[in-house]
Amino acid sequence: MIRLEKRPEPSQAWTYVTPLLAVLATMIAGGMLFAILGKDPFVAIRTIFWDPLFNEQFAAFSRPQLLVKAGPLILIAIGLSLGFRAGIWNIGAEGQYIIGALCGAGVALAFYPLEAVFIFPLMILAGALGGWAWAMIPGLLKTQFNTNEILVSLLLVYVAEQLMASMALGLLRNPDGGGFPGSRNLGDYPAASNEELIAGTGMHWGVVAAFIAVIFAYILLNRHRMGYNIRLAGQAPRAARFAGVNATRLVLFCLGLSGALAGLAGLFEVAGPAGQITIDFNVGYGFTAIIVAFLGRLHPVGILFAGLLMALTYIGGELAQFMLGLPAAAIQAFQGMLLFFLLAGDVLTNYRIRIGRAEVA
Amino acid sequence: MNIKTLLAGATLAFGIGAAAHADDPLKVGFVYVGPVGDYGWSYEHNEGRLAVEEAFGDKVETTFVESVPEGADAERVMTQMALSGHDLIFTTSFGYMDSTIAVAEKFPDVKFEHATGYKRADNVSTYSARFYEGRAVIGHIAGKMTESNVVGYIASFPIPEVIRGINSAYLHAKKVNPDVEFRIVWVYTWFDPAKEADAAQALIDQGADILMQHTDSTAPMTIAEEKGILAFGQASDMINFGPNSQLTSIIDNWAPYYVARTQAVMDGTWESADTWDGIEPGMVAFAAMSDKIPADVRAEAEQMIEDIKSGAYHPFTGPLNKQDGSAWLGEGEVADDGTLAGMNFYIEGLAGDIPS
């Protein structure tokens, strides 16, 4: 009989080995899937994992694109991970992302076409505040009425989506857009545009913010009292209470921070790569970031790599579609498998596998 | 990038575009906003792609990426297509407009074709179909055939394209049946089969005996069939889903255009253009007319198709008033394309308001 024995400390070695094993297992299982679909599995795997990084024809373009795609994922996931560590579940980052984008774009469009240096900083502020405020709804309901934050934050995603549709068709609609839904393109409005900082690198302010967030979270968790409280609250809630951790403050801090970061991600996206508010502006970064946070094992550096890996499968998946004719569905299923294997691999980090009879049934 | 741009300029200067590599197949890429399996918008564009393959065989290589979100993702997909040697790229959603322009600027030697947009460049053409011509015809049939005098209309978003369709269908139904009434439901989605089915049901429950839709799924047709009422298909021939219900269907037929533009690139005659084609060149086509349409109505409908084709008739011909009663077109006056492209008002007689 196989049973699991909890390790006193998560295994360092397995922490590094399991992601590699998971990627390997995904390549085998995914390769089988691709073979069933009549594609050469080796070519398919190479296209997804290798070509975006090293193909001489277009890797120079797709490598920086990894940063563009991973930036918002990392930024959101960092915020979420702090809450997740403390047992505070914000799964509505998608909604906070939308509201952040709406607020940021709203500020920009209010000043249009004024060219002034204060506009972009003001937008950043508005984006962060918007996401923060949207996350404060589940936060305050949790602290005041003990309402479950998982569900409230999730429900607010749908409210945010409808709000955005209403904005794209109404208040923020481009008056010169021929009646089509969608706001002005901020890319054509230099004062509000989140441009590439160094041409050809993919680095825009959102990516910079993501890197800062990683460093900030690392310091917070390891060097700061709040970080200690977060870890304590997650690992031993009772002990945390005795140690004088203020639960209300912790909830508001974690939800507020994750909301603000998600709002920032939305703002940088709408001002930069996306350019405008449309009905379909949000593409699921908020939900994918939850997975990224767990893939990165809630560790800032882990999240950095997890975000890049996720981005790689997106970009590689697109290449596989037009180079090999793989359907988008196959890529989705492939990503699902990768996540399953990575999540399953966690067990090796936290538990020892023992073969033999269990002492207690 | 600089060298690449330079080279591109050089090839252009010598007048040898993509045609220079005569042995290499021409690479044509397609970017779809939905899955090719939606049996609606993206499906029809993919049919157009298959027609290109059919027409040119080994001389072309076509590729596509489906379900590409508008914005940054679309821009990346287009760039990667351009980088991997595509000569011609069709971007098939209105929301790809700004991305198409941005990518096209970086790749002057690649030709882009953007569907339903209004921004163009030296290497970016736009194309769209005059679906309102088709809607005039089905409006006429509906006006003649409705018994309850209630026509149900499932609309997606309040944008000019959709409003134009409603106006055109209503105008022609009203012409032959002054008592006809249009019930319009806005579902705020292009594609949500369950919601479209519910909308169809709501319209039928309120007395509609003919359905029209400006959404992409086949759900309304299926409901019409189930409830035993009549309906017009949208985007593709939906006869499979409504063998008894479908009177005809307005088909988005992109194939002739795609084949022609691919040919133009091969010949080196491609030029940036704004195409807004209707029934005449075959961009708007009809599924076979149902036997349920009485012979005289059918003859009238076919006559109207002929007249639109020949240019003898324009669906928006005055005198026409706006909904509020103010004059829009004088006697014999024909609507100009600019007004049509930005149409944001109902014509006289339609009830209700355009949501905003």
Place this chain on the structure above:
Amino acid sequence: MDLSSIDPILLIAALIVAATPILLAAIGELVVEKAGVLNLGVEGMMITGAICGFAVAVETQNPALGFIGAALGGAALSLIFGFLTQYLLSNQVATGLALTLFGLGISALIGQAYIGVKPPITADLDIPLLSDVPVIGPILFQHNLMVYLSLGIVAGVWYLLKYTRVGLVLRAVGENHDAAHALGYKVVRIRMLAIAFGGACAGLGGAYLSLIRVPQWTEGMTAGAGWIALAIVVFASWKPWRVLLGAYLFGGITVLQLNLQAAGLKIPVEYLSMSPYLITILVLVIMSADRSRAALNAPAALGRPFHASS
């Protein structure tokens, strides 16, 4: 505007049709959550059920077999979640989201051969006499069997949870898995069964969409119904009859909204569409503000991993 054109009888009949898929998925998820497991993969299981049911029904030309296939398909997918979270102790939130991603992909792959295919018709029940009773007839007695089955499942779950030993054990596992384990109950096994039941129900809900409500197969056709089902479980504060109420309310708002539009009433569509979510939040707040009642309903161990030796 012509409100008289809305027939309340037809409206109720329509809302039952609109509500049944989410009702089925929600009642399944309720059992899962009662056992202390939070499976956010409902959307993935629904869409997998939709295609499995569709494929089986088309191949066998038998809708009944289709529904069985849908239940099996949904359950099979849910067992991936079960295996990962119960045996390999992965995080439930992340695994559930991954399940949705995987389900959407795999269903689209299976479905490629079924685009544009017409499924066999699931006949509506036509009970002589009863179906012809005015008012009540069209509302109650002219649906297909699945509507009654969904009501039966709700009643069954209610009875099971409230009056049977199985229900007691299930709730015990959801409240305090360590205590249940100490009492000798097989926590993991019970949870796996609950997860499979949830998957089967979600699968049935999906097949209701693809075989009855729409009936056809298109990629992504559930369009978020699974997430609504999750919201309804909470709205219902984990009570079976309130799930029924919640699902019908939700279906009702959707259908009413469309009917009001068809009647020519000018309504702000986006704001009406967000109202069910706002109402659910409000209900949540009211419920949870009353601490004594909330504690009775929400499974205390919801979402917590269980490991026997910890």
